[in-house]
């Protein structure tokens with residue numbers, strides 16, 4: 001199926017960045033971020049995520065390649081498009097002794113494109129959107145880590161946005177703050193804003209995103225809907241038993257594929273078989289079943305399958 005530019009919030013064509021020292025930070029990137037998606041831009045530290053985001057926002061010039069934001073070729077369209085894009089790349093510096101609201105006022109006043117006549121309304125909406133309306137008058141220094149990051153996201157939402165770009169928004173947060181930010185990202189997406197969010201945490205992307213692009217040393221090794229990437233991996237059934245040969249025979253007899261044994265286990269691809277039928281067949285054949293587990297593929301399995309390497313899942 002071919003898709004028009006209007007279906008995608010971000011499209012890049014061979015986007016490449018070589019720094020002056022010769023470092024190839026981003027290498028021939030072809031990204032397609034569908035409108036309405038929560039797109040997880042996943043990769044270990046140093047894989048080129050921030051450099052890509054900086055190029056997308058026109059903060060650093062690519063060495064090669066082109067890109068569209070919201071259907072408009074860049075960098076020519078920067079002035080027209082950027083007001084419709086919210087971004088959190090390096091968190092804005094907030095004043096500790098000012099309230100959240102006063103900080104947003106200062107931030108907004110420093111933006112020459114922002115209309116001061118609508119500032120109060122826009123600030124109110126942004127605070128409300130990130131769940132800080134009740135804490136708007138509190139000093140920033142009294143905010144929790146999660147509240148601080150939500151205020152930074154509010155700063156990116158001081159106008160109606162079609163696309164929100166967040167660079168590692170949960171970095172440095174405590175577990176509570178991380179949960180708050182993840183929930184907020186999902187809410188913003190539910191409002192219809194496309195969210196492009198970078199992360200080095202597989203589990204986070206798996207929980208928060210509909211789509212993923214996987215970076216490895218400057219190259220995009222996979223992209224697409226998470227469900228599609230996971231769908232390529234088999235669901236397996238793992239039987240713990242002293243009778244591995246008998247169990248394997250039962251699994252093969254049921255028509256399961258990829259049957260293998262070892263280490264007190266018989267393993268096979270579950271295919272379309274119901275786990276309860278498999279269990280019943282094993283028991284009926286007199287196999288001593290100590291345990292039976294159905295393992296669904298995770299994004300980590302997909303990642304390891306793609307790159308042959310593990311991933312720093314815990315950050």
Ligand SMILES: Nc1ncnc2c1ncn2[C@@H]1O[C@H](COP(=O)(O)OP(=O)(O)OP(=O)(O)O)[C@@H](O)[C@H]1O
Pocket residue numbers: 019020021023024025043044045046047048049050051052168200
């Ligand atoms: N201004 C620069 N000059 C030279 N090299 C740079 C510059 N900025 C980034 N790099 C290098 O480019 C590579 C990609 O860095 P980048 O910050 O884009 O990765 P990242 O995936 O965002 O990682 P992190 O999460 O650690 O920021 C790294 O090897 C980095 O050292």
